[in-house]
Amino acid sequence: MNEELELFKEDASEQLQYMENALVSANEEGIDDEKIGEIFRAMHTIKGTAGMFGFSTVVDFTHIAENLLDELRQHTIQTDEHMMDLFLKCKDHCEILIHHAILDEDVESETIDAGAVLVDDLLSYMPNNQTAIKQEMTQDTKEKVNIDVDENKIWHVSIRFSEDFFTSGMDILSIFSFFNKMGEILINIPIVDKIPPLEDLDPLKTAVGFELEFQSKVGYEQIEEVFEFVMDDVTVSIFEHDDLVGLKQLLSTQEDDSLKDLLLEQCIYDEVELDVVCVKEETETVKEEIKTVEVKKLDEINKEFEEKEQTKEVSNSKKKEVPKSFSLRVDSTKVDQLINQISEMVIANAKITQIASDREDSDLEEAANVLTDMLEDVRNGIMNIRMVQVEDSFVKFKRIVNDTAKKIGKDIEFIISGGDTELDKTVVEKISDPLVHMLRNSVDHGIELPDEREKAGKSRKGKVELKAYPDAGTIVIQISDDGAGLDKEKLLKKAVSKGIISEGETLTDKEIYNLIFEAGFSTANEVSDISGRGVGMDVVRRNIQDLRGLIDIESTLGKGTKFTIRLPLTLAIIDGFLVQAGNTKYVIPLENIQECIELTSDYNDEADGNTFINLRGEILPILDVKKYLNIGLEDEEEKRKNVIVVRYADTMIGLQVDELYGEYQTVIKPLGEVFENVSGISGGSILGTGEVSLIFDIPKLIEYRIQQQ
């Protein structure tokens, strides 16, 4: 897919999301002018951009929806509840049409039928427009519904293309077709003087240009929007036909008089108009020769031109004084590339730091330290580009919850909090599907039917809450409901019947709840089409674990269930703490470290065959890294023992190691399939010396140590 099409796809999906958000919030809070405006703008933008690519199915459909929205904006038609549902369906239909258009696929007959039903529904609200719009759709005539001829303006549009325009994937003919949808091209003059003879022509280079006279009721901005996605490859000049200042500006950019001659030859402008705008340095004699009226006209034009130029200068200088913030749409792979490069730089810098330290070269060491700080700033800056608020992703869940609830006859209040929490975009994208599945589960399995809730003394309306907040270098996402809660007895029975556990096996509450993450486990009495066939929750857990995250369940029978997901802020680089156990160096993510202590004999307190220490009155389980990994047990007595106190969620343990080296910025490198089953190691890293260090997977180590108890 070429870049322009990729941009269109992104933009369209963003617009559809805006539309859905506005519709969902209209359903909840009621519709107002602002929301109608948002929905209209989204439809209008999609129509406009789809038109540029010649996606007529999308344009035709969005045009009808846009017409109704326009009527709503003008208050000529009142909204009703059904209408919001209808627009939601239109949004979905639009999504399908765009998908097919981008892939250049034919739309299936079912989709066409569904589209026809939606169009009829839309038209039923606009009895006065029906005939005109239907005719427009069937005959592919121009988009001139309700256009008052008096409102039409004639615009002059001058278009020149960069030589690579053809390879942008957008056909110039589509642009003209779209112009004819917005209005009517009265005259189109191809500028062919730059087209070389065949012998010298590179057929893929654009040499042609156009001068259009275009009649429409649309404004300057709408004409300019046509070129939105190809702005870098096009030079456009747009002005009203009668705006001689605009014409003067256009002609002033020309190297010679050929354009002026052409406009004259094609009778677009007459001699008087062109002479007036082309007089650059008028003398008294010349002035005398020109008729009084023309002199007046010329003076006015020149004055206006100068004023415009001055205004431009003033606004330019203002712009310089107050830099305007703007957003930039960048392909995320470019950011990923930057992250990879900065990751390599972090490794290279570690090497420099190592060399400086080995040579005891204080100057080099100082320079390396400055570089380290700068690299950290750059890294944080790049990482920040990737950080997005979870709000947008969360809001789209509203519809999923509402639709699911409606489908199974449940009444649910869905509360979102902490939407401004920021998380790496990749993590947000990857966590989206698991969250959808869990929310559906909460609605389908968690919340009881209204009558059951009433019997249990609860309000008929169930509550599902989605919450996000940062905690100890991680992001926590919680899904809680006030439903029936998990029935431990039921879970155990089911697990036994499925052969997941054996009869009589004793499990802790947490282990029982975790049974729902086992493959093939389903607790619903009847498998529904909403939350699947029990294949979901194990995939949910695996997806979360793939993100180096953790999922935890708390539940009280009759009161509800809470799922807590902990995710790392980012995936590529971590701030670590370098330690050594045996002959191998390890990195512990800094965010997990609480403190470092020396393991003196005062601390030792053997209990039950396991090692614990008394840390300021609290029992802290110790995991001896060398014993755990079964390495370097010789010379144990001679080495100083250190303990790193690590925490994940609410659990703390101490990791016993030999050496502590301090903070270390680490690039995570995957270890490959060979190490796939080594529990407790999440990745590898290359140190400045070229040595490989292993990164501890703290949640796994804590889990292992706690299970030992």
Place this chain on the structure above:
Amino acid sequence: MKLKNEHFTIYEVEALKDEFLKELSSHKEVVIDLEKIIKIDMTAIQLLLSLKKSCSQHEKSFELKNIPDNIFKSFQISGCDTALGV
């Protein structure tokens, strides 16, 4: 010269340029038959405009014949109908 493909677009223009050059060098009258064409884009129209320019430089006649309606509409919408002499 009758174009064999149904499409005359950015994917065909490079190959067709070579064929047009041969046509240009071997005939006094360059006639392009568009009967089979069902899809055209601006790269193709530019190629035709360039061919017409070359014909004029070499004092050869240029003609487009059997232009299907939708292709003619494309010439019209781009304003190239006159420039191509159709």
